[in-house]
Amino acid sequence: MHIPTIRHKHLLIAGLAATLAWSAQAVEIVFKPVAPDVYAYVGDTEGRTFENEAINANIGLVVTPAGALLIDSGASFQGAKQIAEAAKKVTAQPIRWIINTGGQDHRWLGNGYFKAQGAEIMAHADAEADMKARGPEHLKANAPVLKEKMDGTELVLPTRWLKDANTKLELGGTNIEVVHRKGGHTPGDSMVWLPQSGVVFTGDVVYVDRILGLHPVSKTKTWVESFEALEALNPKVVVPGHGPLSNRAELVAYGEMLRGFRARVAELKQQGKSLDQIIAAKPTAKYDAIWAGQFISPELLIGFIYKTL
Secondary structure, three states: OOOOOHHHHHHHHHHHHHHHHHHHHOOOOOOEEEEOOEEEEOOOOOOOOOOOOOOOOOEEEEEEOOEEEEEOOOOOHHHHHHHHHHHHOOOOOOEEEEEOOOOOHHHHOOHHHHHHOOOEEEEEOOHHHHHHHHHHHHHHHHHHHHHHHHOOOOOOOOOEEEOOOEEEEEEOOEEEEEEEOOOOOOOOOEEEEEOOOOEEEOHHHOEOOOOOOOOOOOOHHHHHHHHHHHHHHOOOEEEOOEOOOEOHHHHHHHHHHHHHHHHHHHHHHHOOOOHHHHHHOOOOHHHHHHHOOOOOOHHHHHHHHHHHO
């Protein structure tokens, strides 16, 4: 019989402590029903942390008789494993398909786990260059935040690139439409529309309660165009990229804000006013209390719109 030495006991205790600490700090991923066979996990709305696994975004799950579709794969290999375990609590169907709705880390860095399970991974072709360019940056930025939770995470691109503005799919007898209008937050931003249930997963086309973050790859014109394509769907349930589930009334308010921001800045620029003069005029004041100031200041937003008109 092998008798553990003091050193072995210390190692066992240390390992157990680490496991318990990991469990205590891990985010609890719970998929909740939003329509028959359609589920959503509403992620943390704060920044990326060790505790939330950098899954500070919403994730979708659509169950069909032939398998499940996952909408976005999380920010790491380990996080993807947790997503898969959470899915098992609501369905016995394996995750056979993944749609990455954009090039942000929490949309696709979990791809490696699901590819190893044999899933087909899809995204719009406009996301490819963005994923390749910013993927290494995401890995570098998340490493000190997630630490050992980044173990196994690699840049695994989709296996199927969608090229049309509207791509209709039939997965397990369920109609799926991927809607893309050249992005907004990122070039590959896509929405996943479920016409049979009236549910739309907007990806980063819509946040709730705040304006989207802005990057060098963001474009306000196509952002508005993406939103207008969303409006045309007339969805019953809106699962935004971040924040709680939304409805038609909140969607109208979001659209007013998005169009209003851009139109007012454009009007002042056409009048020949400088950026400093436009900022001083506070053209977004009507919306600032609700939409600005959390992750992006009105001044930064105005400057970005001004430069991209």
